[in-house]
Structures are given as C-alpha cells and as structure tokens.
Amino acid sequence: MSGPGKYDSLDSLDDSKYEWKIRVRVIRIWDSYSNKGQKEFKGRNMLLLDDKHQRMHAFIWPNYLDEFKNMFVEGNVYSIRNFSVKTYRKESLRCTRYDKQIWLSNYTKVFPVEDEQKMERAIRPVEFDFFDIADIGELVKQSDNNFLIDVIGILMDKEVLRRFKNQREVEQCSFRFTITDGSASIKCCFWDDMAEKFSAAIENENETPLIVIIASCKHNEYKEEPYVSNVAATRFYINHNHRSVLQMKQRASMPDFTYTPPTRAETPKTQIMTVAQLRKLDSKFNMNLVMCQVTVKSVEESKIWYFDACSSCGKEIEVVNGKYRCEECKRNIPFPEKRFRIYVIAEDLSGAAAFVVVDPEVENIIEKSVFDVLIDQSQEKQGSGFPSVLKLFEGNQYTFTIRLNGDNLDRASNTYFVTDISKGHEIMDNNVADEDSFSTGPMNVQFSDSASISIADFKTPDTEKSTNTNRLKRLSGDDVVLIASLSDDNDLAAGGVKEKESLTVKHVKKEKV
Structure with missing residues (x-):
C-alpha cells in the first residue's frame, strides 16, 4: 500500500491488489442504460484525471450506488482508496485508450479534497486527447x-x-x-x-x-x-x-487558414403564393418552403394509399425473396411500419396542381394511423378498397406548406410535396407574395362540372419510389420540423408519381375580366 500522504498515479494501477490510493479530479459523470426494452439502469461512470495528466474510467455498479449517493460532483477533487482494477473486455464507447478501469464497491473510501490550493501538484480542470x-x-x-x-x-x-x-x-x-x-x-x-x-x-x-x-x-x-x-x-x-x-x-490568424464564420440563423418567414405563382417558380427562386391556400377537389383512389417503411430509418422498403428488405440499413424488416401517402388535386382561384401528402400530416388530419384504418376496414368488411375516411379531404380548405425540390424549380414539375397542413385559410397578409411578379392580371375563374384533367396534364418527374425518412411531427408554435431526412442535403422526396398515372378533377377555365 502507498505510504502516508503518498498517492498512486493512474498509470501505475493494475489488478494485482485492492489497496490503491489515488487523488483525482472527476472531470465527467454519466449514467449507463441498456439499449433494449425499458432501458435498464446499468451503472454510473466517471472519468478521472490525476496530477500527471493521466485519465482513467471508473465505474459504480447499481447495487453500490447508494454508498456514493450525491458524493461525487463533476469538477471536484477526491481522495479515493480501496478499489479494484479490471481489464476491459468488449466494452464499447470507451473514453480512453487505456485498457483498464476502476471499479468502486462498498469497501471503497472517498474523501473530498477541500483545499486544492495546498496540493503539492495541482490537477488540471480538464484534459483532452485530440485527434486530427x-x-x-x-x-x-x-x-x-x-x-x-x-x-x-x-x-x-x-x-x-x-x-x-x-x-x-x-x-x-x-x-x-x-x-x-x-x-x-x-x-x-x-x-x-x-x-x-x-x-x-x-x-x-x-x-x-x-x-x-x-x-x-x-x-x-x-x-x-x-x-x-x-x-x-x-x-x-x-x-x-x-x-x-x-x-x-x-x-x-495565419494567412493560409481560411474559414467562413457562421451567421446567426434566422428562420425566414414562409411566403404565401397562389397556385399560379407556385407553378411559375424556377431555379432563380431562393426559398425552399412556400405556402398555398387551397381547396382539395379530389383524392386519387386508384393508387395505393400507404407504403411499407423501415422501422429504423423510415425509408420505403420492398419485398426481396419473400421478405421485407431495407437496402439502406442492409437488413430484413420483420414488422415494417405502414405510412400514409395519398395524391390529391387542389386548387385556388388561379389554378390547380397535384400534391402528395404523407405521414404524419394525413394522420394528424384524420386522427387515425394506417393500422387504425386497416382495422376499421376489416371490422366494417370494406375489403382492401380505398378507405372512405381519406375522402374527407375533398371539398375542404387547407393551408399547405410545400417543400420545393429540384424537380419543381429546375424541371418544371407541377407535383408538389406537402410537409405541413393546417385546416382552413389562416394567412398573414404581410407574408403574401407580390402578385405582380407572377401573374399578368386579374382573372375570373369558373369551374366546369364536365371537364376533367389527369395527373399526366401536370409536368411531373418520373421517380421510382418514396425516399422519405424519419417520421417527424410538427409541434406547437414556430417549432416545426419537416418530414425530411437528417441527411446532409435534407432533400424531401416523399413519394414517386408516374407520368401515366391519372387523377380526375374539375377543369379550370380562366377568363380575363
């Protein structure tokens, strides 16, 4: 055992004995939980630092935690005696590359070091091991x-x-x-x-x-x-x-060091546009979110109204060799998520356009999940037809928040992906786009009961399948997260729309006043 007043350095510890004595600063404290089920508490961890600038991990099992309740405070210095030293096995997420760790037990004695100024060698407040x-x-x-x-x-x-x-x-x-x-x-x-x-x-x-x-x-x-x-x-x-x-x-400060300092992020106001204005946008438009006040005229019934999604990454999955397979996660998905994806034609007084609406917006409006709708169909013996609850969109007024993508701005696609829906038309006038910059003059719009158009009448990109990812939901107020991937470009491709697929809506006739 170390002599009176003498402390062992962290790099001298091994599993040869139990009577160790160290003086260290606790520079980090965190708890461990299992990644399965109810996240069972696994123990408390500490990262220790001594006066030789050595760092070492210490661990307290849950059954010994009461012995040290509220004893350790991050940043304080302690004298710790009588503990075991174990060699790492297959533990992951290790803070140091040292192959040993300290285990505290009910035999361990801990004493706070009250006056750090009197220590012969001071312990730094923190120490790092940087990688390029x-x-x-x-x-x-x-x-x-x-x-x-x-x-x-x-x-x-x-x-x-x-x-x-x-x-x-x-x-x-x-x-x-x-x-x-x-x-x-x-x-x-x-x-x-x-x-x-x-x-x-x-x-x-x-x-x-x-x-x-x-x-x-x-x-x-x-x-x-x-x-x-x-x-x-x-x-x-x-x-x-x-x-x-x-x-x-x-x-x-060196001449060859270049970087662009960040600017304070300000969330821009989302601009309000008519459908006609929306369809005239091109690559010169510098915003990726716009809003439209529209009335849903029809919901396409011939298309599948939901898709199977990976339970981990949220991307659409396919059946490969009889099993659901996520190519992104490189694994089979035994119980995939099911998510809404419906296609609607909506219009305002300036024109009509095709919109793709996905989860969670559909679920927020009808207050049912895909599984709820499937259960309702089974109980009502509706078979696998198009759910009547989704037809409730028709005839109602909504404010759509739309995420514009490259197909809309560069390739003139008139099919838009909706990322947020509000019932009714609630728009602040100061957010409305300047009509003069998009239209040639006022219009008198009439709707014919006999004419119809299909989705092929809109310029639509030919996409293979949905690539929407995480199922994210809007919260209250201005805290809004769009249905978008946490990938680097944050592009949204919520669903594929084939050029030959058709939707039926009333045709819009425009007459100048």
Whole structure:
C-alpha cells in the first residue's frame, strides 16, 4: 500500500491488489442504460484525471450506488482508496485508450479534497486527447472502432435547432453544425438535451472565432462521409481556457487558414403564393418552403394509399425473396411500419396542381394511423378498397406548406410535396407574395362540372419510389420540423408519381375580366 500522504498515479494501477490510493479530479459523470426494452439502469461512470495528466474510467455498479449517493460532483477533487482494477473486455464507447478501469464497491473510501490550493501538484480542470479531423475518416473504418474521441475546431456553419417526434412518438431535437481545424472539416450532430444546450451557448457567445471542443464524441459515417455525434459521456466547451484553444486561435490568424464564420440563423418567414405563382417558380427562386391556400377537389383512389417503411430509418422498403428488405440499413424488416401517402388535386382561384401528402400530416388530419384504418376496414368488411375516411379531404380548405425540390424549380414539375397542413385559410397578409411578379392580371375563374384533367396534364418527374425518412411531427408554435431526412442535403422526396398515372378533377377555365 502507498505510504502516508503518498498517492498512486493512474498509470501505475493494475489488478494485482485492492489497496490503491489515488487523488483525482472527476472531470465527467454519466449514467449507463441498456439499449433494449425499458432501458435498464446499468451503472454510473466517471472519468478521472490525476496530477500527471493521466485519465482513467471508473465505474459504480447499481447495487453500490447508494454508498456514493450525491458524493461525487463533476469538477471536484477526491481522495479515493480501496478499489479494484479490471481489464476491459468488449466494452464499447470507451473514453480512453487505456485498457483498464476502476471499479468502486462498498469497501471503497472517498474523501473530498477541500483545499486544492495546498496540493503539492495541482490537477488540471480538464484534459483532452485530440485527434486530427482529417484522420476521423480512417478511424471510422478501423475494426476496433469502440473508442470515443476528442476533437477541436472553429465553428464554420450551423443550422437551426430542430424539434420533432420520432417513430415511437417521443419528442426529440437535433442541432447540426460543422467545425474545421484549417486543413479539414467534420460535420457534427448533437441530440436532445445537448442540442438545446449547445444551441443556446453559441447564440449567447459574442467572441469570435467560436472554437469548439467536443470531448468523448462518437465518430461514425453516413453515406460514406464521417461525422461526430454525442453520447452520454460527451461534453462540449466553447472558447475554453485551455492551451489548445490558444493554439487554434494562433493557427486561425495565419494567412493560409481560411474559414467562413457562421451567421446567426434566422428562420425566414414562409411566403404565401397562389397556385399560379407556385407553378411559375424556377431555379432563380431562393426559398425552399412556400405556402398555398387551397381547396382539395379530389383524392386519387386508384393508387395505393400507404407504403411499407423501415422501422429504423423510415425509408420505403420492398419485398426481396419473400421478405421485407431495407437496402439502406442492409437488413430484413420483420414488422415494417405502414405510412400514409395519398395524391390529391387542389386548387385556388388561379389554378390547380397535384400534391402528395404523407405521414404524419394525413394522420394528424384524420386522427387515425394506417393500422387504425386497416382495422376499421376489416371490422366494417370494406375489403382492401380505398378507405372512405381519406375522402374527407375533398371539398375542404387547407393551408399547405410545400417543400420545393429540384424537380419543381429546375424541371418544371407541377407535383408538389406537402410537409405541413393546417385546416382552413389562416394567412398573414404581410407574408403574401407580390402578385405582380407572377401573374399578368386579374382573372375570373369558373369551374366546369364536365371537364376533367389527369395527373399526366401536370409536368411531373418520373421517380421510382418514396425516399422519405424519419417520421417527424410538427409541434406547437414556430417549432416545426419537416418530414425530411437528417441527411446532409435534407432533400424531401416523399413519394414517386408516374407520368401515366391519372387523377380526375374539375377543369379550370380562366377568363380575363
């Protein structure tokens, strides 16, 4: 055992004995839960730092947690005695590359170090083990990719905080941004509580540049592009008082260091347009969201009104060799989700257009899921025909929020994907688009009862199938998340529409006043 007043260093610990004595700062505390079922509590974790700048992971089993209830506070220094040292087995998401960890038990003694100033050697407030951003891509490909990493970079760009409900109807939020070290950049995504805290922190930070340290982040890749995200052990630091931040500032002042500082994100007001204005938009239009006040004239009955979706990524799946298969997740899906996708013709006084409406907007309007409708059909012995509840859209007024894509702006497609629906026409006048910039003059519009048009009369892209992903829901107020992927381009392709498929609506006759 160590002599009186002597402490063992973290790098000297092994499994040869139990009577160890260390003095460390607790720089991180987080809890572990199982990923299955009800998320069973698995134990409490701590990342320790000693005066030799060594870091080591410590663990407390749930049955011993009462022994240390409220004893440890993140950032404080403690003297810890009598504990075991274990060699890692197959644990993932490890904060350090050291192959051993500390296990505390009911025999362990813990004493707070009250006066740090009297310590012979001070323990730093925090310590990092940085990896070059350029090397993260190679780290992802390594077979032992079970370590968390620390990265540092200057904030380049950021998006607005997104709020949504996941497939299990649980509210979540995410915040995406990019950092650079001058030679490479990496995309980052924070989730839930950390997303909210990070979003608020950078909005309240006035110093430039914003230098971000992400400690113990998870590295992975999406579409063969590396990115980092947060886990329970992750912490972030903005313009922290650390030597690495000073070095990054010095590097940023060099002539060959270039980056574009982020601007404060402001959510633009969504512009209100008539259908005629909407159909005249081209690639020069610089907004991807617009709103239309329309009346739904018809719902197409000949098309399948729902699709099968992956229970993990939300993308449409197909039957391969008799089994539902998600090519994105590279696995079979035994019980796929079923999601609405209906096709409608809607019009206002200026014209008509085809719209594709998907979940969760359909479900929000009819207050039933696809499974509910299928059960109703079974109980009412309606067979597999088109559900009558979906015909309730017809004749009603709605405000559609539409996400414009390349087909609409570059290839003049007149089929639009609806990302949000509100009943009725509730529009602020100051958001309405300038009519003069889109139309040639006032019109008197009459609707004929005999004429009809098909979806082929609209310019429509030829797409294979739906690629809509996460089932996200609108919350209250201005906190809106569209039915869109968390992929890099956030494009929405909610459903495929074939040129030869037809919808029947009343024809619009236009007569100048």
